[in-house]
């Protein structure tokens with residue numbers, strides 16, 4: 001390199017390198033109000049990651065009143081002057097950052113926090129938020145309710161995709177996964193069920209406190225703190241998984257024969273998808289007639305009524321696909337719903353029911369005008385469509401077409417590799433396509449282009 005050129009090179013790069021090295025000269029900036037999800041632009045927040053949530057809640061089903069405290073242990077990913085939490089509705093009664101009072105304001109679903117001091121990039125900090133009020137659900141773009149949904153004896157708590165912010169302040173996007181501790185106090189006679197392992201239960205002065213720990217990383221939308229009058233059953237499976245079932249007595253007779261199969265369903269899915277990702281499992285069977293869906297709340301799905309066996313298989317499959325391997329963007333929702341639906345087909349096929357091919361053929365027979373073909377599953381178009389039929393059914397059909405193209409050996413290897421390589425993490429559709437091509441040694445671009453992204457009914461595969 002000629003001397004003159006080299007000198008300019010040096011002059012230009014040294015300050016840049018120094019700034020990068022010291023970090024100090026970078027001006028602090030506000031964390032963004034969302035992580036950039038195209039369907040939910042305000043979901044999650046920029047500038048930090050949450051390592052752990054410590055949630056302490058007191059709920060009175062009689063009045064619907066909730067008193068809460070969230071201790072959020074986070075780490076700054078940029079030099080941070082200000083950051084947001086997603087939190088909607090309840091009243092904030094106090095807020096500290098590292099035990100120092102911090103300024104805050106509310107702007108829609110954003111709780112905007114200005115700490116006393118600028119946070120260094122990489123700095124760990126604790127945010128403590130105390131709050132109270134009468135929580136209620138949010139209405140999703142598709143008109144369904146999620147979040148804190150009061151019932152006649154407590155609350156059905158399910159946060160997909162937005163509802164976590166109705167009951168605790170969070171970095172509410174599946175790209176930020178964290179461990180959780182829950183301490184939930186309810187009137188004696190009620191049960192509060194959250195995720196993970198039950199650490200303890202204590203009754204004093206007419207109230208019972210339940211302590212739950214979710215140690216493996218969890219997306220905020222998969223957290224629950226469902227409250228009701230429940231029949232409880234606890235046992236450990238042959239594989240050492242701690243099972244806790246909570247069932248509304250009015251649903252118990254219908255639920256019992258299905259819940260009895262949970263250990264065998266988890267065993268069967270472990271053979272197909274690889275080891276069950278968590279140390280705890282179970283079910284919450286509530287009676288919540290205004291909900292209309294079940295949710296794969298981590299370790300312990302919540303059902304609005306006694307589930308069918310197919311629904312149990314579906315929510316259990318989500319523990320691998322959705323919970324352990326989480327979305328990077330809500331647009332990729334077929335990675336959750338297509339996989340959980342295909343698990344239902346596989347279960348039927350291997351338990352004396354219809355084959356996956358039969359399930360595929362029955363759907364494929366629907367005319368081009370049917371809602372099944374309304375939009376392609378890899379591109380639902382908006383948050384209003386993420387739970388639409390094409391996501392579930394054509395998503396599952398896509399996996400079946402993949403299976404036919406690569407053969408059973410490669411197909412089940414792909415499923416297991418997907419669960420293993422992204423375990424307790426996140427994935428994208430593009431990563432899944434690359435993995436499928438790597439494992440099968442085939443070019444699958446056309447297959448996925450047609451089945452995931454092309455509008456209208458595809459030609460017969």
Ligand code: TRP
Pocket residue numbers: 140142144145146160161293294295296314315337387
């Ligand atoms: N993910 C849930 C399941 O399929 C379904 C679900 C969650 C849902 N939230 C919803 C369906 C809102 C319709 C509307 O297991």
Ligand code: ZN
Pocket residue numbers: 314315318336337340
């Ligand atoms: Zn599902």
